[in-house]
Amino acid sequence: LLLAEANQWPEDTREYFGDGDECHMAFHFPLMPRMYMAIAKEDRFPITDIIRQTPEIPEICQWAIFLRNHDELTLEMVTDAERDYLWETYASDKRARINLGIRRRLAPLMERDRRRIELMNALLLSMPGTPIVYYGDEIGMGDNIYLGDRDGVRTPMQWSPDRNGGFSRADPARLVLPPVADPLYGYEALNVEAQVSDAHSLLNWTRRMLALRGRHSAFGRGTMRFLTPANRRILAYLREYGEQVILCVANLSRVPQAVELDLQQFEGRVPVELTGMSPFPPIGQLTYLLTLPPYGFFWFQLNAEADGPAWRKAPPEQLVDLVTIVIRRSLTELAELPHHAAVLSRDILPAYLSKRRWFGAKDQALQEARLVSATPIPFADGIVLGEIEVVLPDHVESYQLPLAAEWDDTAPNVLAQQLSLARIRQGRRVGLLTDGFAVEMMARGILQGLCDRSTVSGRTGMIEFIGTDRLDGLALTEDMPIRWLSAEQSNSSLLVGDLAMIKLIRHVFVGIHPEVEMTRYLTEHGYEHTAPLLGEVARTDGEGRRSTLIIVQGAIRNQGDAWNWMLSNLRRTADEIVLTEAAVETGDEQLRPLLHFISMVGERLGELHVLLAQPTDNEAFSPRRADARDIADIRKTITGEITYAFSKLTDLEESVEPEIAEQIALLLAERDRILALASKLADEAKGTLLTRAHGDFHLGQILVTEGDAVIIDFEGEPARNLAERRAKTSPLRDAAGLLRSLDYLSATAMLENDAISDHHDARRREVIRRFAENAERVFLTSYIEALAASPDLPKTPAEVRRIIDIFLLEKAAYEIAYEARNRPKWLPIPLDGLAGIIARLSESRS
Missing domain, CATH: 2.60.40.1180 (Golgi alpha-mannosidase II)
Structure with a gap:
């Protein structure tokens, strides 16, 4: 490699490259002082100006860029006025000046300001060219301007707090230059050895940034x-x-x-x-x-492919053109008057529904959408509960769309504007016809209706506001703030103060809603580790069929869901352990809070299952033993999931990356053996207790609260019908869901990391692997200990593992099919999971 040290303007230095047949690299001297100038003047011009003056160089050549080196910070490539400014800013002590430059290191130039040091390095590492870091700058070494000539920036490297800073074992008097020994930059306080063991040191920060640059x-x-x-x-x-x-x-x-x-x-x-x-x-x-x-x-x-932040709620997609509807008295006319109903059905609802995330039939041809009812909400003046009937090729679905008029003279909130369906006029008053969920009055009206146990008759039946004793004990006030959580998920939720959460059911089914049923039962039986039921709004039609429209539960103060909380903490801890070169085993102690939380989850889930296993006169919750028909159903479900997953893998085998294709081929080759194993495994469930269960249990269904875990969302898997979601099953299906969620957590934590090298990446993976093993162990231990309170549930680890394995196979197959349909790049996670389960089962049975 031939490197030109030519302290010249860019256009002159360009000549050293020739046509790519002379010097391979050349120092970019004019850029360096202008980075210091930009920070001193707080203006980008010095940098942008010199970069724009820099000519193109041959493709095989490269600029060498730097912040400091063994000589002075040269100021030859600046104007006289700029040189005077930089001297006054960075070398007010004239002993720091030499020739046409400044004989100081980076850290003293930045006055030991870690923020400026990091910013200068970030600029260095992201500018065009190859960065060159002067020894010692990676730990923030100082200088000694009392030494002659340029020797002040050439002092020995500070490796440790030992003799001569670990640079030499010689007599200190025999060193060519003495190490820096002042209180701020001296080798006893500032050295490599100390910074290696500090995860947040400048040395470890620099190593991470260099590794990050190298990956892009x-x-x-x-x-x-x-x-x-x-x-x-x-x-x-x-x-x-x-x-x-x-x-x-x-x-x-x-x-x-x-x-x-x-x-x-x-x-x-x-x-x-x-x-x-x-x-x-x-x-x-x-x-x-x-x-x-x-x-x-x-x-x-x-x-172009990444998901946005988990906390972000994308703004609702708005209609481009809004039709104006004229009403005389109230919004009930929208369902009562044929011409309004026709406009909604023809010009508004098809386009509006296609933009709503809660509308679950976007992949089907919408033949007709009509507003079949608009029932006024008590105590919510002008707001109606609207029900939309959607006609699809082979069936009809019902969706709930509350409607409200937000008049221009009342300054509609942003969400109401985003969710608007049409313009609306009543006499001289104009405004927006919008989703009533976006209007505060609806939430307050629902709570008041529940407190008063109101009933309302509508075109599609009787609507009942069914409050609970827990609701009566709350101190609800008119001025409690409303906070919308999700307007555009499968259901829409909001918080009223910190007391109540209102969930609007968008897709309305006939039948008992499992979340209402489960939370009512758990609340009545004293289970404290879920959100209590405060009330329900339900409709009973003319044929006596009941549908849940709105669920109101107690609000839970929390630190977020367990998935995001644990993923963030696991990644951070793993990175710190790797960077400090600490023993991998030390991660067990640092990750103890996460393991304690997982143990708590096992305990809470076990307590839930013990409660649901108790005998009761309530037929919906009365446990029973699995018979031959149940075993046949379990076998059919598991083998069906595996067969479907393998069909999706067959479709993908030719289009995925070679590594994934190899995994798929190995699994497909074992297809018959896996199906036979699954079929035989189902027999292990014979005679086990079947109860109600959570139905869709994973880390995202757990809230992290202060010192505890709260289980939420007993709705079951949304893709299944109400009867399937309410069906009794082995409670250990929930435990299997949590174990698969932990596997996903560990695999996801390995995807993005700050590993500096392959060695560090291997150590990081080992930390996470140990956590995964420990997490599974502590979860099962605490779960099994909690199950001991029931005489009817499995009591030994062998019994529990035997039944959990059935559902682990089912869950892994479901995950494979899901990832194959939606996120093929994520397929390695469930593929590895299924392969691991099969290997363990094969080994245990052999």
């Missing part, structure tokens, strides 16, 4: 394109290489800054912040707003 070719080989936001304190640029697009944003200012970036060409992409693999909200048509702390920076990969 755009930094080393990509083009650079500046963005021009109005805020000049923000430096923003794109590094692009093939399909890879990385957005770098830096705040050059000492105070927080906001910036709006024009990223419209990347509409729909999700910016994933690379230092933490954190997804940000997707880019839209408007400018993209970011806020940055003092000297903060972001590196975003603009990903």
